[in-house]
Structures are given as structure tokens and as C-alpha cells.
Amino acid sequence: MFKYKNSKYFVWVGALVVLVAFFGFVSSYGDRQEVKTLPGKLEISTLKYDFGTIGLDNVSHTFVAKNTGEGPVNITQVSTSCGCTTAKLIKDGKSSVKFGMDHGNLPPANMELEPGEEVEIEVTYNPLAHGLSKAKGYFNRLVYIKTDNPREEHEIMVTMTVDPELGMN
DSSP: OOOHHHHHHHHHHHHHHHHHHHHHHHHHHHHHOOOOOOOOOEEESOSEEEEEEEOSSOEEEEEEEEEOSSSOEEEEEEEESSTTEEEEEEETTEEOOOBOBOSSOOOOOOEEEOTTOEEEEEEEEOTTTTOGGGOOEEEEEEEEEEESSTTOEEEEEEEEEEOGGGOOO
């Protein structure tokens, strides 16, 4: 079928093709190895706190959030459901600004936590924020916490019953 000269030619061409393919694979192998950063995961100690029945003084409660993931996590945004409620982040004794209701003007939180690190989230409710006439009854307010993981958003709820008869201390 094939002459000796032609078959030798096909063997050399075939060997050359195999070598080129092999070296192409080997040289691109290093490019395929990506360094993947493992994600952080924010876990909050409790997601709800009930102040019970309160008077007209501000009340605060501190929640604890911890990065339980294998990589860093960045808290990117903190906001609240109402202007009567604020939240601030406290890490290593340093406080962030107070975050309130998001009207498009809140600063970014930018609080990075390494694996195992914790941050306190201090939530404050002001019963008189909307005036004395609206400071009576049962209320629930939310704090929204977003991280650099778009699938990870947390909600903290505080509830209380305000009785103006209790006044201020």
C-alpha cells in the first residue's frame, strides 16, 4: 500500500504532531492552576433580641458576628429598616460610624474579618425618633448586613413595646 519512503514520512509527521500537542498541554498546564481563595462566612450569635417593655430612653443591644469560614469576609454594608434604629460595628475597641436607614447616602462599612475574627454589632433603638405622639406600642426593627459574598445577607431583628408612662430615667 504505502511505499517505505511515504510511511516513514507519515511516522515523522505523526511524531511531530504528538510532540507539539504534548508541549502545548504542558506549557498551558501552569496557566490552568488558579489560586482559589476560600470564602469567609459570617455567622451572627443570635438574630433576634426582645427589649421587652421600655420607657422613652434609648436602648441598645450588642450582637456578635464571627467569620467561621476558611478565608476572609468583608462586611460591605450595614443599614436599618427605620430612622429610629442605628447600628455600629465595633472591632478591637474601635467603632465604625453609626449606620441608619439607607437613603442612598450611607457610607460603606468595609470591615474585613479574617477567619476566627469577631465583630460586635451594637444596635440602638430611639423611641422618640418620630416624636412623643408615635412612641407607644409594639415595634420591630431590622438591621441588614451585607458581605462581599452576594449570596450572604443577614437580618437582625430587635423588638420592643414602648410604654410612655414609664417615662425616661
